[in-house]
Amino acid sequence: MNRRDRSKRNVRTAIAMLVVILCIAVASWLYMSYFSAGAGRETYQNVTFTDALLECRNYTHERYGDSLQYLVMDDHSSRWEQRSGVYKVFFKATLRSEGSAEPRTFWVACDVSGQRGTIRDYDVSEEKATKNGAQRRNDGGIFGWP
Numbered sequence: 193m194n195r196r197d198r199s200k201r202n203v204r205t206a207i208a209m210l211v212v213i214l215c216i217a218v219a220s221w222l223y224m225s226y227f228s229a230g231a232g233r234e235t236y237q238n239v240t241f242t243d244a245l246l247e248c249r250n251y252t253h254e255r256y257g258d259s260l261q262y263l264v265m266d267d268h269s270s271r272w273e274q275r276s277g278v279y280k281v282f283f284k285a286t287l288r289s290e291g292s293a294e295p296r297t298f299w300v301a302c303d304v305s306g307q308r309g310t311i312r313d314y315d316v317s318e319e320k321a322t323k324n325g326a327q328r329r330n331d332g333g334i335f336g337w338p
Contacts, residue, residue, distance in 0.1 A: 239309040244279035248302035261295050262286040277306040
């Protein structure tokens with residue numbers, strides 16, 4: 193075998209080894225990205241209150257888009273429910289409505305799983321003005337006599 197043939201064989205061997213190394217690197221990257229226990233939202237284990245807050249905030253922004261004017265977390269009511277394993281996050285949202293000049297105010301209740309970090313329940317209710325004060329019957333005097 194002459195020197196030229198050996199040189200060609202060495203180049204082919206080097207190229208083949210490079211292709212094998214690249215294939216192994218791509219396969220291991222795919223495995224770590226898609227199939228390992230630490231990848232993906234389903235196996236996310238360290239869910240914090242901040243994760244729950246951001247998940248609910250992002251979902252609300254996606255749902256209402258440009259009509260969302262303000263979104264403020266109610267830090268008095270938002271909490272971790274140990275018994276059910278759920279973060280309960282509450283927001284006060286102000287939405288611009290197309291038909292009226294005044295924006296409307298809504299309360300958002302968002303429950304986030306403490307294991308997965310995904311939204312389990314999402315409720316929105318409109319804040320409406322109510323009459324303040326107790327409503328009593330007026331049947332007459334102090335003991336209800338006319």
